[in-house]
Amino acid sequence: MALFRSFYSVLILLVALTFAMVHAHDDQSGYISIDCGITEGSTYTDSKTELNYVSDAGFIDSGINREILSSYKTDNQDFQLITLRSFPQNTRNCYTLRPEDGKGNRYLIRARFMYGDYDFKSQPPQFDLYLGNDHWSRVDFNVSLAMDYEIIHITSSDYIHVCLVNIGLGNPFISALELRLLDSTMYADDLRSLILFKRYNFGASETVRYEDDIHDRIWNPIENIPGLTAVQTSSPVLGSSTKEKVPSKVMSTAMKSTNSTGGLWYPWTATNETDEFLIYMYFAEIETLEINQTREFNIYMNGLYRYGPISPIDHTTNTYFTSIYNSSSYQLSLFATKNSTLPPMLNALELYKPIRLQQRQTEDQDATAMWSTKSTYGLKRNWQGDPCVPRDFIWDGVNCNYNDTDNLRITSMNLSFSGLSGEIAPALANLTMIQSLDLSYNNLTGSVPKFLASLDFLRILNLTGNNFTRPLPSELLEKAKKGSLSLSIEADSDQDTDACHKGSCKKNKNKKVVVVVIATIAALFVLLAILTVLWITKRRKTQDPSVRDKFIEPRNQRFTYSEVQRMTASFSTVIGKGAFGIVFSGLIGDTRAAVKMLSESSAQGYKEFQAEVSLLMSVHHKNITSLVGYCDEGSHKGIIYEYMANGNLGMHLFDQSRNVLSWKKRLQIGYDAAQGLEYMHHGCKPPIVHRDVKCSNILLNEKLQAKLADFGLSKAFTTEGATHMSTIIAGTPGYLDPEYYTTNRLTEKSDVYSFGVVLLELITGRPAISTDIYIVNWVKSMVEKGSIEIIVDPRLQGDFEVNTAWKMVELAMTCVDSTSVKRPTMNDVVMDLKNCLEAEKGAKPNNLNQNMSLSLESMSGPNLR
Incomplete structure (x- = not known):
């Protein structure tokens, strides 16, 4: 009985140990596994690796979800490589990771990419990968292969920012992002970060990663090398307790020379001659040796002796490490010694390029305060990556102190007019070096917190235009009274009288009266100006019937932000979204206007705002939207232009509109838009290229007259007589000229290509890109039929004239010729569309089955044959 109890106890212990081992094996603490491009909130466990993946939506604010084309999907493909997140906007887009273990730890960070022609361009982009403020690598690959970029890095911050930067060679994207906590002893030869160059498992036929490797390194197989043969063992190989913890499954395979006295070579070529390489070589004897057999060899790098003689230990891992640099090509060589009866053997190899990162970043205390503030108020500003660096991408409204050699500190923050609601975020108490804080004109409520008085360096505090309860903290008012703090807030409560009758609150009350008087006078002046303009416009319309359908004559007037607020009823009605912000409905007197306000998270920003305003000021044409005015007041920037009652062309073609545009009306719209573009190319001095011609940028008034809009990306040929200019790629996928995309050479023919896509959309009613079909390729295949x-x-149910339809298709396909010199000019396009329109007006209704002999025989041009 005692024996049974003893056996039972041992059995329970074994079961417990087994459970603990399994649980430890499944433990993914220290892991962050992100599948980019899947639906927000989605999670799943990968069937191949048992890794738990989450959506990337919680780690980044920008980008759009896309998927590789079906022709690039394979049965054995990693699931994470099917979807991706693409970044057509913003120069720099950052994922922010905050691992539980925090700073001071060594992490493996892996970014994975699979292009798979997701954008139908068959032209993989190139872009830069950054780790915070430090350059990690240039991402460059082909259409069909997946690429992994991996770095081993000791963090000096609780935040890890992985950033993709557009360098003008296509839109960045990413398929997966993975972070793995490593043991502190792994790869710990110095404090540099290690960029993976190669990691190979010799003699293997399949990839090894998690769960066989608890740190989820991806060991790629090498099975066939001329002159070498693969060997393997079914017995476990010890050594997982060694520093690099190479898994037994990796060490259980190897390669050796087919000649018992031969050598083993592994060559590689460096990207740059100055690259230094750290080489980790792993050896274990996995063959059963006879008593008279010996395996012994020396290690050479580029012909120079490094280690030896080495005799691998039976089923036990040994690691050898060396470094080498200043060469364009390298060769690792293993040669048997005179005492050896067996050839050299190599089990696994890792090559790293070490780099020393600056890791200049915002102090964690300040960064945490900023991220918490962003989360508290749900801010949608372009706040990505580190708040202070790089300086070119500092967070909107934030200033930092760059003089100190230590981590950066935030010195001011402006959240005025940011739509904040609720109480002042407690996290702001951690901005201990802040000197200026502007929270004015939001909807903040509750009491003003005492901690604001505890911020020793705070000199300016603006709380105007909120709904705080009273009284204000006495500590805060005392600092204001002493003059150490400039406090701005309405003093409209008797409860503050005792505390501020000698301070700045009373002055603010007087200032408020003055502001109200000035604002009233300004409003009267603006109202008088509007009435004058309306009277002049009405008189002109009465005198000249040809201008009765025009909007207010362009005034190029500069409006204040308060005027814009009034004309839009505090931005109450959204009517669309433009290239750099939201478009609101507005009223100037009794006349409707469209007000496009620059978003603070805009991917384009102030330069594009300036470009559009200056272009609309100088360009006047019946087929180009007219400027009414603009607003440029601090962070508030907007454009006020004529209201287009029927929205944009895409709304009528693709958004399930009940009113189907007739064939004749489509011709007219195409002709209208072409005339606007022709004027920009040939009527302006210097010529102007729109750079973003598409259906959503063609607006329709109450009579469905088409006008070009959104000129934020437009470029003028500043050099007289120039035929092209070199620029960073800009435009919209599906409309982008492939020649411009590959050469960066912008010409007027780039607009012609985009307009050709618009014509195809008018003809077919199909969008430029739908599911995995690109309209240009689809029409080509249909023309062949x-x-x-x-x-x-x-x-249209056949209600169109066949000859005109073929001519339209022919014109459109000529416009989208892949070679720009073969495309027509916009002068030619306008003439052809005019002829089509005149033919349509004079044509008799015909049966669609007639005249079908035209087809290809009636058409010319290389695209249609």
């Missing part, structure tokens, strides 16, 4: 019926929008 010779039937116009399957090309023209089926919603």
